[in-house]
Amino acid sequence: MQIQENISLKPYNTFGIEVIAKQFASVSSTAQLLSILNNCNEKPFVLGGGSNMLLTQDIDALVLHINTKGITFKHHDDKHVLVTAQAGENWHEFVLWCLNQNFGGIENLSLIPGNIGTAPIQNIGAYGVELKDVFHSCQAIHIESKSLKTFTKEDCKFGYRESVFKQDLKGQYIITEVTLCLTSNSHQLKTSYGAITDQLEAMKISTPTISSISDAVIAIRESKLPDPKKIGNSGSFFKNPVINKEQYEQLLINFPNMPCYKVSQTQVKVPAGWLIEHAGFKGKTLGNYGVHKKQALVLVNYDDANGQDIFELAKFIQKTIFRLFGITIDMEVNVI
Numbered sequence: 653m654q655i656q657e658n659i660s661l662k663p664y665n666t667f668g669i670e671v672i673a674k675q676f677a678s679v680s681s682t683a684q685l686l687s688i689l690n691n692c693n694e695k696p697f698v699l700g701g702g703s704n705m706l707l708t709q710d711i712d713a714l715v716l717h718i719n720t721k722g723i724t725f726k727h728h729d730d731k732h733v734l735v736t737a738q739a740g741e742n743w744h745e746f747v748l749w750c751l752n753q754n755f756g757g758i759e760n761l762s763l764i765p766g767n768i769g770t771a772p773i774q775n776i777g778a779y780g781v782e783l784k785d786v787f788h789s790c791q792a793i794h795i796e797s798k799s800l801k802t803f804t805k806e807d808c809k810f811g812y813r814e815s816v817f818k819q820d821l822k823g824q825y826i827i828t829e830v831t832l833c834l835t836s837n838s839h840q841l842k843t844s845y846g847a848i849t850d851q852l853e854a855m856k857i858s859t860p861t862i863s864s865i866s867d868a869v870i871a872i873r874e875s876k877l878p879d880p881k882k883i884g885n886s887g888s889f890f891k892n893p894v895i896n897k898e899q900y901e902q903l904l905i906n907f908p909n910m911p912c913y914k915v916s917q918t919q920v921k922v923p924a925g926w927l928i929e930h931a932g933f934k935g936k937t938l939g940n941y942g943v944h945k946k947q948a949l950v951l952v953n954y955d956d957a958n959g960q961d962i963f964e965l966a967k968f969i970q971k972t973i974f975r976l977f978g979i980t981i982d983m984e985v986n987v988i
Contacts, residue, residue, distance in 0.1 A: 761941075855867070
């Protein structure tokens, strides 16, 4: 395994931002990862699929690209299987692999960019499903002690796009593999969230399966989200804010069409995309970057944009949303 110097990270981040890594190594096994960590004198920068980050500066450290592969499974009971995937497996390709095995539970998470190893960090979610709903455990290496630890669902402290790996243990562990508990039969289909039902009707599917739900989700996402291979982006840049029901009812006086989703008896979730669009940002272009014309949640790099410029746009959007609605929207993307 070779450690390279002064390597461009443009091919390794879905925003397509050009920054330089002081050193770079791609590891294809846990043994290689441990070997590098044992010989590394400083804390490395860990890179997976590069799908949930905005790079704003060169990385003056060793960048470790986690490129481990492999999927295995074993039967958990008569209705479930435990499926284990190495951290470097592409998430969407993993979803398709599970569908081919008739394993259900993650079909609503189709076409989410990124790799397996970063999925628990973010607690990825879409269309009424979150990773925590099917999460069983993950293994991770403690960077400082080089020890291997297994994390249960409870250990991970999952929240909305949150986990212990983004909070108390941020930057301390490298996830090496993830195990999910999926259904092998009697699948529990979730079709009520968002536009899935409408899409299934458009596809003339009256009796959906896990595969047809995946197809519907893919069709929906492709219709409004840009392909990172064509336009640099990191998917949804902002989280949907959760506010008190009383605040929402006050906002309805001036914004009667503001949508929401019930979170609890006292809280609702407001679509950040709706807020950004009604603040006038949807489709806004600033030279070679801006807000996507079909989905206001997505910031885009049209052509060799600077990461810092995109970050400044994100902060301006946040300030504007707070000024207009009194709502704070947090960034979902990690800014480096």
